[in-house]
Amino acid sequence: MSIKANVSVLLLLFISVLAIPAADANEADADLARYMDACVRVEKFNGSVLVCKDNETVFKSGYGMANFEHDIPNTPNTKFRIGSITKQFTAMAVMLLEERGKLKVEDCITKYITDAPEAWGDLTIHHLLTHTSGVPSFTSMPEYRRDMMLAQSIDQMVARFKEKPLSFVPGEEYEYSNSGYFLLGTIVEKASGVSYDEFIRKEICEPLKLHDTGYDRFRTVLKHRASGYLRRSHSIVHDAYLDMSQPYAAGALYSTVEDLNRWDQALRRRELISEDRYEKMFTPEKNGYAYGWGVRTKSGRKTISHGGGINGFRSHILRYPDEKLCVVVLCNVPPVNPGKVAQDLAAIMLGEEYELPIIRQPAKQE
Numbered sequence: 001m002s003i004k005a006n007v008s009v010l011l012l013l014f015i016s017v018l019a020i021p022a023a024d025a026n027e028a029d030a031d032l033a034r035y036m037d038a039c040v041r042v043e044k045f046n047g048s049v050l051v052c053k054d055n056e057t058v059f060k061s062g063y064g065m066a067n068f069e070h071d072i073p074n075t076p077n078t079k080f081r082i083g084s085i086t087k088q089f090t091a092m093a094v095m096l097l098e099e100r101g102k103l104k105v106e107d108c109i110t111k112y113i114t115d116a117p118e119a120w121g122d123l124t125i126h127h128l129l130t131h132t133s134g135v136p137s138f139t140s141m142p143e144y145r146r147d148m149m150l151a152q153s154i155d156q157m158v159a160r161f162k163e164k165p166l167s168f169v170p171g172e173e174y175e176y177s178n179s180g181y182f183l184l185g186t187i188v189e190k191a192s193g194v195s196y197d198e199f200i201r202k203e204i205c206e207p208l209k210l211h212d213t214g215y216d217r218f219r220t221v222l223k224h225r226a227s228g229y230l231r232r233s234h235s236i237v238h239d240a241y242l243d244m245s246q247p248y249a250a251g252a253l254y255s256t257v258e259d260l261n262r263w264d265q266a267l268r269r270r271e272l273i274s275e276d277r278y279e280k281m282f283t284p285e286k287n288g289y290a291y292g293w294g295v296r297t298k299s300g301r302k303t304i305s306h307g308g309g310i311n312g313f314r315s316h317i318l319r320y321p322d323e324k325l326c327v328v329v330l331c332n333v334p335p336v337n338p339g340k341v342a343q344d345l346a347a348i349m350l351g352e353e354y355e356l357p358i359i360r361q362p363a364k365q366e
Helices: 003-016 025-043 083-099 125-129 143-147 154-161 178-192 196-205 257-268 275-281 338-350
Strands: 017-019 047-053 056-063 065-067 229-232 235-238 253-255 294-298 301-310 313-320 325-331 353-355
Touching (some): 025 047, 025 056, 025 338, 047 257, 047 338, 056 257, 083 125, 083 196, 083 253, 083 275, 083 301, 083 313, 125 178, 154 178, 178 196, 253 257, 257 313, 301 338, 313 338, 325 338, 338 353
Antiparallel strands (some): 047 056, 294 301, 301 313, 313 325
16 A cells, blocks of 8 residues: 555544534534434435434434335434334333332243243243343244244244243343343233233323324324335345234334434433332343343443334434433434444534544555
8 A cells, every 4th residue: 555545544534533522502413414414425324313412402304215115205203113112111111010019020920921931930020121031032033034024913922932941041141132022011911901002102102292102003004104125235125024013012113203302301300100210220230231221331421222123224212311412313224323323423412532424445556
């Protein structure tokens, strides 16, 4: 590589790393817009984003199309499937039921699940919430993609994994398990006496005025719903169909960036449950995982976050509770990494270093 080529590469790297303190809302808005414009240009981001600081929305916008066939653009009100961000709503449902004396997270799950295998005898609700149960995830099984288009009952889904051996002794290790959160949905139904869908709607969404959040079902006519796509080479195609009876309490909800911002604010105001149970919900176990959230420290600051991935969609919510900062990124054309986008947008707000997306050309050999 020539000296000239070396200098060019170093210059590109230098201008792509910035540390700009967001002095005021206008400056922050310009920096956030500049980053997202680069993200669209370089990484072909297609979705919606929102940044909120101190209860004020600093930036929100939609990019690309919610539906390419009808030229319907994404907006902050577009409804996206949020995949595993669903888990934090499921965890809140469990905490609400504990608050009302309907269950305890220390309860053995066999109290609520009939015909449970003997291997589940020591499993507790807490194990399911923290991914320390050892129940293998049905989404990792070879038959999952083959059968994902089939409508399935709860019993049919549980039958897929209930006879599988546990991966480890409950409580001793961490292994992310969609099966565990599927089981939590059945426990919510048994303890509450209503469907999971109805409980989430009546006990969480309605009280918090999350009017654009709910259980996504194929037959429902849902206004402002985004379609899920996949990028193949230089073309956009529909991603494979998934019947939403399968992700259930592990990943079947839809929402908007606006609603997820309201959700963050409700959590910070300690709505729905007592302070003690909020502390319980956000106390991390193995691998920094709490109840439906990852809790970690980044650059000396506490972060609470979770991502989601489901056919045609990727999502991320990133919260800095002490700084009262929330970033929500939802997209409907993978494989853009929404977690990276959220981290960079947060870095802009916090005056930390971030990398502006650039097209990196390979240096010429001489």
